[in-house]
Amino acid sequence: xxxxxxxxxxxxxxxxxxxxxxxxxxxxxxxxxxxxxxxxxxxxxxxxxxxxxxxxxxxxxxxxxxxxxxxxxxxxxxxxxxxxxxxxxxxxxxxxxxxxxxxxxxxxxxxxxxxxxxxxxxxxxxxxxxxxxxxxxxxxxxxxxxxxxxxxxxxxxxxxxxxxxxxxxxxxxxxxxxxxxxxxxxxxxxxxxxxxxxxxxxxxxxxxxxxxxxxxxxxxxxxxxxxxxxxxxxxxxxxxxxxxxxxxxxxxxxxxxxxxxxxxxxxxxxxxxxxxxxxxxxxxxxxxxxxxxxxxxxxxxxxxxxxxxxxxxxxxxxxxxxxxxxxxxxxxxxxxxxxxxxxxxxxxxxxxxxxxxxxxxxxxxxxxxxxxxxxxxxxxxxxxxxxxxxxxxxxxx
Amino acid sequence: xxxxxxxxxxxxxxxxxxxxxxxxxxxxxxxxxxxxxxxxxxxxxxxxxxxxxxxxxxxxxxxxxxxxxxxxxxxxxxxxxxxxxxxxxxxxxxxxxxxxxxxxxxxxxxxxxxxxxxxxxxxxxxxxxxxxxxxxxxxxxxxxxxxxxxxxxxxxxxxxxxxxxxxxxxxx
Numbered sequence: 248x249x250x251x252x253x254x255x256x257x258x259x260x261x262x263x264x265x266x267x268x269x270x271x272x273x274x275x276x277x278x279x280x281x282x283x284x285x286x287x288x289x290x291x292x293x294x295x296x297x298x299x300x301x302x303x304x305x306x307x308x309x310x311x312x313x314x315x316x317x318x319x320x321x322x323x324x325x326x327x328x329x330x331x332x333x334x335x336x337x338x339x340x341x342x343x344x345x346x347x348x349x350x351x352x353x354x355x356x357x358x359x360x361x362x363x364x365x366x367x368x369x370x371x372x373x374x375x376x377x378x379x380x381x382x383x384x385x386x387x388x389x390x391x392x393x394x395x396x397x398x399x400x401x402x403x404x405x406x407x408x409x410x411x412x413x414x415x416x417x418x419x420x421x422x423x424x425x426x427x428x429x430x431x432x433x434x435x436x437x438x439x440x441x442x443x444x445x446x447x448x449x450x451x452x453x454x455x456x457x458x459x460x461x462x463x464x465x466x467x468x469x470x471x472x473x474x475x476x477x478x479x480x481x482x483x484x485x486x487x488x489x490x491x492x493x494x495x496x497x498x499x500x501x502x503x504x505x506x507x508x509x510x511x512x513x514x515x516x517x518x519x520x521x522x523x524x525x526x527x528x529x530x531x532x533x534x535x536x537x538x539x540x541x542x543x544x545x546x547x548x549x550x551x552x553x554x555x556x557x558x559x560x561x562x563x564x565x566x567x568x569x570x571x572x573x574x575x576x577x578x579x580x581x582x583x584x585x586x587x588x589x590x591x592x593x594x595x596x597x598x599x600x601x602x603x604x605x606x607x608x609x610x611x612x613x614x615x616x617x618x619x620x621x622x623x624x625x626x627x628x629x630x631x632x633x634x635x636x637x638x639x640x641x642x643x644x
Numbered sequence: 645x646x647x648x649x650x651x652x653x654x655x656x657x658x659x660x661x662x663x664x665x666x667x668x669x670x671x672x673x674x675x676x677x678x679x680x681x682x683x684x685x686x687x688x689x690x691x692x693x694x695x696x697x698x699x700x701x702x703x704x705x706x707x708x709x710x711x712x713x714x715x716x717x718x719x720x721x722x723x724x725x726x727x728x729x730x731x732x733x734x735x736x737x738x739x740x741x742x743x744x745x746x747x748x749x750x751x752x753x754x755x756x757x758x759x760x761x762x763x764x765x766x767x768x769x770x771x772x773x774x775x776x777x778x779x780x781x782x783x784x785x786x787x788x789x790x791x792x793x794x795x796x797x798x799x800x801x802x803x804x805x806x807x808x809x810x811x812x813x814x815x816x
Contacts, residue, residue, distance in 0.1 A: 300773050327775075329792040360747050362789045362796070363765040363778035403751035403758075406766035413766070415773025421793070428793060432745065438703035438722035441746040518745065518795035536792055540774035543790070548813070557768065557779060608777040609790035610816065611743065611797040616776070 277624050280480045281504040285379025286473045286497040292481065292617065293490040294599040296323030300415045301592070301599050302540040302617040304481070306495060308333065308420060311374040313345050313384050318376075323417040326495055328479065328627045329536030330421035332428045332463035333375065334359075334366060336409065337391035339417040344371035347386055349455050353446035357388050357463060358401035359428060360443075364413065365404040366390050367397050370444070375466055377420075380497050382469035386461055390414070398452045400442055419538070420466070422477045422495070424519050424640035426630055427462040434458060465629060473498025475632035476639060478505050479537055483622030484602035487595040491621070499626050499643075500635035510626060510643040512636045513573030519640065523613040525569040532612030533571065535625060535642050539616030541601075542583055543608030544569075550607075558588030558606035569613065573641065583618070687755035688800055692735045694755070695719075701752050702727065713810050714738070725796070727753060730815055732807045739801035739815035747789070747796045754787070754800055761787050761800070786812070 281287055290306045304326040311318035319342045321335060347355045347370040355370045368391040372384045390409040397407070408414050421428070429443045435456045444457035467474055474497075481493035496505045513521050516531075523533035525544065541558060544550070552559045565585045572578040586603035595601075602621050608614050619625075628639030636643055686694035686701070695717045699706045702721035709716050715731040725744025729737050740753045751758040764780050764787075777790035778798075789798035799815045806812065 295773070297773055303774060325775075329775075331793065359793075360796075361775070362747075362791065362798075364769060399751075400749070403749045404747065405750055405762050406769060408769065413769045413773070423793065425794060430794070432723065439724070441723045441725075443746075519792065520795055532791065532795060532797060534792055534795070538775050540776055543777045546779070554779075557772070557776060606776060607779050609788065609797055610813075611790065614777060614790060614792075 277480060277482065277622050280482060281494055281496055284496070284502060284504045286502055287504065288378040288495040288497070290326055290479075290481075290493050290495050291490055292484075292493070292600050295325070295416050297411060297415050300540070302601055302604050303415065303599070304479070304493070304495075304537055304617060304620075305416065306377070306420065308335075308418070309376040310335065310340070310342070310344070310387075311376070312342055313372050313374050317342050318374075321417050324420045325414075325416040325418070325538060326479070327419050327421050327536070327538030328423050328477070328625075329534065329538040330419060330428065331423045331425040331465040332421040333373075333385065333387040333418065333466050334390055334421070334463070335387060335418035336411060336414065337368060337389050337394065338411065340389065344373045344387075344389065346371055347461060349446040351446070353448045353455075354395070355455065355457065355461070356395045356445045356447045356452060357443055358398070358404070358445065359388065359463075360404045361408060364406050364408040365401055366408050366414075367392055367395075367401050368409065369394055370461070370463060377466070377495075378497065380467075380470045380473060382466045385466050385469055386463050388463050390418070395447045395452065398445065401445075421538075422465060422467055422627065424476075424515060424627055424630055424642075425465065426468050427459055427464040429457070429462055430459070433462060467497060468629060468632070470497060473501045473505070474629075475499050475501065475634045476626060476628035479620050479625045479627070481617075481620050481622070484600050484618070486602075487591060487598040488600040489598055491600045499628055507626065507636050507643055508624075510624065510636075511577050511579050512575065512641050512643045513571060513577055513579075514575040514637070514641045516574050520612060521574065521642070522572045523569050523615075524572065525567075525613070529572075530610070530612045532609070533615070534612060535615045535619060535627070535644075537617055537620055537625075539614050541604040541606050541616045542585075542618050543606050543614040543616065545610055546607045549610065552585060554607045555589050558604060559585050560587045560589050561585055562587070564603055571615075575641075581615075581619070687729070687753040688737055688740050688757050689802055689805065690737050690755050692717075692731045692737065694737065695729055695731075698727065698729065698752055701749060713807050714814075721748070728816075729753075730801075732805060736805055738805035738807070738810075739799065739812075741797075741799040741816050743797040745794045745796070747798065757785050757800070757802070760785055
């Protein structure tokens with residue numbers, strides 16, 4: 248973000264603070280967005296670096312060559328509570344980072360499968376700074392299909408998402424509930440290894456065991472303080488807009504600006520899910536994910552809502568309700584509306600913020616994407632980390 | 645994560661023999677394919693004899709069940725991911741479903757449909773960037789994929805290959 252954009256963003260933030268603060272609404276609605284503090288990073292919902300994204304929250308991250316003052320601030324990074332780890336397109340990097348090597352000296356390269364694609368590229372370490380928080384020697388993934396040839400076992404996942412046009416962002420800031428992207432399964436090789444980490448000598452790549460501390464991990468865990476989770480605060484989006492400003496706040500209950508304040512705590516199962524009940528049916532694989540650009544649930548065959556190009560397109564907006572329930576038994580109702588995506592896009596071609604964007608998804612669970620976060624303070628705690636709400640992982644809102 | 649134990653093929657055969665619901669003919673087919681070399685191609689649209697090749701690729705255990713309309717071959721990979729292959733009475737894999745911490749090898753389970761899937765997923769990604777479930781409905785191919793890091797679920801099927809009176813919703 249350049250200086251002019253920064254001043255503009257600050258002005259918009261001030262205006263939003265005023266509007267939201269005076270807007271009334273129900274008691275569960277977010278009233279004040281924290282915009283100051285060394286643990287507060289501004290985020291913007293907008294079109295992102297391609298200008299084509301809808302319902303994506305973007306921010307900037309400063310990365311430095313480890314142990315030096317050679318740094319670069321990269322904007323257009325998608326804020327993703329549905330994954331863990333920092334991933335940056337090679338094409339967006341202008342400084343050199345430190346290649347991570349396996350014990351035998353070969354470079355370590357990662358293949359990360361997504362729902363419909365993969366990211367591939369070397370694991371490198373960087374000193375990073377976001378707001379006033381620093382993580383030194385953080386292992387990150389640099390996305391590139393050309394630095395090391397993609398092995399078949401990786402490209403067998405589908406298409407590559409290693410370009411700006413396919414990713415729609417310069418990178419991903421994964422601040423989800425897991426401490427590492429893979430975790431214990433990748434530490435040793437063998438049949439139970441899901442094959443995310445490779446060592447790549449010139450002769451070709453093969454799967455390598457990767458210790459937890461070497462894995463690409465949630466940068467928040469490496470912060471000196473405010474390291475037990477994040478809070479995402481965004482104002483309500485009652486009508487389509489070009490952009491929306493909010494805050495990514497580090498820590499839960501560690502500062503005056505990240506207290507739980509009575510938010511309901513929903514603990515997660517081992518897969519990072521909770522249960523959503525809709526129309527008397529429970530869906531156990533449900534989750535909150537700021538990196539999903541809509542609310543995705545069931546199919547037209549079950550909901551009766553017609554779909555169009557990946558989203559729902561009802562004749563008129565539908566107001567629905569569902570109940571979320573944590574593994575700890577806490578539950579609460581969520582009201583949400585489903586607009587006609589084709590009409591929203593066609594009638595508002597310059598806009599990137601849509602509060603009632605939803606689409607068909609899996610019968611396994613609800614995917615509560617960014618529209619869920621509008622008008623809320625949503626807490627994502629990290630596994631194993633203590634907080635005033637208990638030990639993570641949990642979501643609270 | 646607890647890695648499931650890998651049983652040798654003999655244990656699977658014994659399990660099958662104990663499962664009285666499985667017709668004798670089905671058991672014989674499965675026992676036959678266990679002693680023959682797995683074919684090079686496996687997965688969606690392929691012959692039932694391709695199932696062991698998928699089992700080998702996934703380093704998993706195999707459990708097979710049969711109902712009136714189709715058979716289900718469930719492969720539990722050592723990674724914790726479960727893949728179910730749905731086989732029609734004519735012996736063809738008409739659908740696959742998966743669930744677990746990581747997705748299965750998509751080329752392996754989509755077989756000759758992989759390139760079609762890959763092209764369509766690429767087109768979708770570039771037409772409107774954004775991370776969301778994949779709900780692909782192509783002529784002759786449906787692929788659905790959802791979840792997040794460490795929790796993936798999905799299914800793929802060939803609508804024309806579904807046996808009569810079998811609903812796509814059964815493929816889970």
